[in-house]
Amino acid sequence: MTFRSVFDAAFIRTEFDQAGINTQFIPSIWKYVVQNPNCEWREIPSLPSAAYSLLSSKFKPCTSVVDSVLDSIDQVTTKLLIKLQNGASVEAVIMRYDTRLGKYGGKPRPGGPRSTLCISSQVGCKMGCTFCATGSMGFKSNLSTGEIVEQLVHASRLSPIRNVVFMGMGEPLNNYNALVEAIRVMTAFPFQLSPKKITVSTVGIIHAINKLHGDLQNINLAVSLHAPVQDIRCQIMPAARAFPLEKLMNSLAEYQKKSQQKIFIEYIMLDGVNDEEQHAHQLGRLLDTFEVVINLIPFNPIGTLSKFGTSGDEKVTKFQTILRSSYNIRTTVRKQMGQDISGACGQLVINLPNKKSPTLTDIEDLHL
Ligand SMILES: C[S@@+](CC[C@H](N)C(=O)[O-])C[C@H]1O[C@@H](n2cnc3c(N)ncnc32)[C@H](O)[C@@H]1O
Numbered sequence: 001m002t003f004r005s006v007f008d009a010a011f012i013r014t015e016f017d018q019a020g021i022n023t024q025f026i027p028s029i030w031k032y033v034v035q036n037p038n039c040e041w042r043e044i045p046s047l048p049s050a051a052y053s054l055l056s057s058k059f060k061p062c063t064s065v066v067d068s069v070l071d072s073i074d075q076v077t078t079k080l081l082i083k084l085q086n087g088a089s090v091e092a093v094i095m096r097y098d099t100r101l102g103k104y105g106g107k108p109r110p111g112g113p114r115s116t117l118c119i120s121s122q123v124g125c126k127m128g129c130t131f132c133a134t135g136s137m138g139f140k141s142n143l144s145t146g147e148i149v150e151q152l153v154h155a156s157r158l159s160p161i162r163n164v165v166f167m168g169m170g171e172p173l174n175n176y177n178a179l180v181e182a183i184r185v186m187t188a189f190p191f192q193l194s195p196k197k198i199t200v201s202t203v204g205i206i207h208a209i210n211k212l213h214g215d216l217q218n219i220n221l222a223v224s225l226h227a228p229v230q231d232i233r234c235q236i237m238p239a240a241r242a243f244p245l246e247k248l249m250n251s252l253a254e255y256q257k258k259s260q261q262k263i264f265i266e267y268i269m270l271d272g273v274n275d276e277e278q279h280a281h282q283l284g285r286l287l288d289t290f291e292v293v294i295n296l297i298p299f300n301p302i303g304t305l306s307k308f309g310t311s312g313d314e315k316v317t318k319f320q321t322i323l324r325s326s327y328n329i330r331t332t333v334r335k336q337m338g339q340d341i342s343g344a345c346g347q348l349v350i351n352l353p354n355k356k357s358p359t360l361t362d363i364e365d366l367h368l
């Protein structure tokens with residue numbers, strides 16, 4: 001029998017309403033589950049009896065289970081392999097790199113480290129970017145709101161999570177309703193993450209960007225641009241044909257006008273493809289009228305799944321310098337994390353259900 005996640009917010013609210021149970025009990029149920037993910041419903045104190053029977057018949061505290069936990073050698077990154085109820089698996093990655101450490105003069109941050117959690121929104125992805133391991137799987141299924149939130153529940157048991165980035169498996173804006181609802185849950189009691197600490201990364205799904213600000217305010221939008229001109233974008237990202245660069249930039253301009261927020265631009269550095277000086281100038285001119293931060297991403301090799309090479313450090317530095325000095329654009333280079341456990345961007349790819357349960361060796365084999 002299939003159970004729903006108690007974090008499937010819209011579903012549980014409707015069920016409570018229909019059964020005449022006050023929906024105000026829901027946050028306290030979530031709090032109990034966050035603290036006791038393996039609890040029995042009867043253990044939760046002070047619920048009406050109708051709530052216990054409804055919960056028992058239709059819901060599970062967590063519908064997903066953590067199959068394995070893998071730490072990087074430096075202990076900074078932890079990859080969770082999470083098995084969903086339908087037998088498919090996704091990965092979530094905890095990164096303990098604390099950008100605020102400098103603020104404390106190199107001493108540990110008061111209250112301990114606050115981690116960033118990289119979350120998956122789909123099993124596989126249909127956008128087919130040619131440098132991405134997840135893209136090579138094709139689309140398998142969407143995660144429900146509850147399955148998205150449960151990644152936070154599982155990770156929070158290992159590390160206090162301060163930031164959430166939708167940069168794991170899948171294209172979040174292709175699973176729009178579940179994404180919006182999941183972010184609403186994450187910013188509500190008992191998680192209470194600040195929307196400013198949540199980043200949605202997208203390949204550039206124009207119709208979804210156009211409505212995003214109406215549904216969620218104050219979150220960060222990151223756009224995987226990866227090329228300054230349409231023809232290079234089409235070569236490396238098939239989705240660029242459906243979402244042409246010019247229309248995407250118009251949509252981003254509208255988004256920025258409404259949100260009044262910086263947009264984060266992700267730019268993967270592919271050797272000899274998009275990393276020449278002329279590309280830096282084209283990118284600088286393209287973004288001239290925007291308030292952006294550019295994040296240059298060193299390409300993480302994905303073995304035979306992709307033919308690309310990683311740009312050399314000198315080229316990356318030159319690219320960064322042009323954007324900074326000629327265009328005054330804040331430009332950072334992404335720190336490489338979790339490569340030894342294939343937990344880095346674009347390295348997330350999972351074996352499929354009903355073949356057999358994936359083991360870590362299977363996953364490592366697929367990655368490398
Ligand atoms: C895996 S995607 C998930 C979010 C969304 N689908 C997107 O494309 O923005 C997160 C980021 O990883 C980047 N990425 C994908 N494959 C990569 C690779 N092999 N090396 C480095 N970054 C990669 C993507 O371009 C994107 O900026």
Ligand code: SF4
Pocket residue numbers: 125126127128129132133134135136168169170171203224346
């Ligand atoms: S980079 Fe993002 S959009 Fe492209 S295939 Fe990978 S997950 Fe999908």
